[in-house]
Amino acid sequence: MSPRKLDPETRTRLVDIAARLLAEHGAEALSTRKITAEAGTSTMAVYTYFGSMSGLVREMAHEGFARLERQFARVRQTDDPVADMAVLGHAYRYNARVNSHLYAVMFGGQSLAGFSLTEDDRQYGRYTLGTVVECAGRCIAAGRFADADPLLIAHEMWITTHGLVNLELGRYLIEPVGADRAYEAMLTSLLVGVGDDVKSATASLAASKKRRHREVEAPEPVTGRG
Template identity: 65%
Template sequence: MSPRRSDPEVRPLLLEIAARLLHEEGPRALSTRRLAAEAGCSTMAVYTYFGGMSGLVRHMVHEGFARLEACFSRVARTADPVADMALLGRAYRHNALTNPHLYRAMFGALSLSGFSLSEEDRQHGRYTLTNVVECARRCIETGRFVRRDPEMVAHHMWITLHGLVTLDLGEYLVPPYDADRCFEEQLTMLMVSVGDRPEAAQRSARTAAGRFDVEIKSG
C-alpha cells in the first residue's frame, strides 16, 4: 500500500485526518501508524509527502493559515472600510468554525506532545494580518478610527476575536450570553474602542452582516 507520488489525494487526505484526530482526540492520537490506517496507505506516506510527523504538523499549520488568508481575500474593498473590517472579523470566526480541526494546530496545540512551531511558522501566520492592517489604514485615513499605528489596530482586532472564537469553539458561551450575541456585541465594541462613533459602528456592522452570505459563506 505504498503511496503513489502522482496520487493527488493522499497528501491532503493525510492533512485532513491528522487535523481531525487532533481536534477529536488530542495530540496523543497522532502517529504514523494511526494516520496510515485511517488513510488506507503505508506509514511511508507520511515521510514521502511530509518528511515525517514534524513536517506534517508544520503543513497543517500552513494549511490552516492558507484557508484563513483565502477567507480574508474574499472580503471586497468598499467605500465603507469599517464594514470591510467587520466583515474580516466575521470571516475570521467563520474560518475557525468551518475548520475547527485545523484551528488548534495553527496556534500551537501540539506543543505538549513535543511538536513545536518555529519562528518561520509563526511568521507565516502573522502574514495573514496583511489584509487587516491595510483595512485598518483605510479606516484611519477616512477618520473613522483615531490616528494610530494600523498594525497595532490589526493586532487589537486579532487578539480580541481570537479569544472570543476560542471560547466559542470550547462551548463556553451559552444563553443568554451565547457566542452569536457576544460576537455581535464585541464586533461593534471593537470598532468603537479604536475611535469609531457607536452609531456609525453599528451601521457598518449591519452592512457587513448583509454582505456575509455573498462574500464569505458562499465562498
C-alpha cells in the same frame, strides 16, 4: 517518489485526517499507521510528503493559516471599510469553526511528535494579518478611525476576536450571551475605541451582517474548465 508525482490532494487529505484524529481522540491517535490507513495509502506517504511526523504537524499549522488567508480573500473591499473589517472578523470566526481540527495546532496549542512552533512558523501566521492591517489603514484614511498605527489596530482586532473564538469553540457562549451577540457588542466597543462613532459603527455592523453569508459562509463557486 518523484516530486512530479506527488499528489496535492493526498497531501491535503493526510493533513485533514491527522488533524481530525488529533481533535477527536487526542495525541495518542496521531500515528502514521492510523493516518495512512484512513487515507488508503502506505505509511511511507507521511515521510514522502512531509519528511517526518513533525513535518506533518507543521503542515497542519501552515494549512490552517493558508485556509484563513483564502477566507480573507473572499471579503470584498467596499466604500465602507469598517463593514469590511467586521466581515473579516466573521471570516476569522468561520474559518476557526470549519477548521477547528487545525486550530489548536495553528497557535501551538498542541506540541506533538517533537514539533514546536519556530519563529518562521509564527511569521507564516502573522503574514495573514496583513489583510486586516490594510483594512485598518483604509478605515483611518476614510476618517472613520483616529490617526493611529494600523498594525496595532489589526492586533487589537486579532486578539479580541481570537479570544471570543476560543470561548465559541469551547461552547462556553450560550444565550442570552451567544457568540454573535458577544461579537457585535465587543466589536462595537473596539470600533468606537479606535475613533468611530456609535451610529456609524452600528450602521457598518448592520451592513456586514448582510454580506456575511455571501462572502464568508456560502460555498466557494466551482470554476469549470474551458
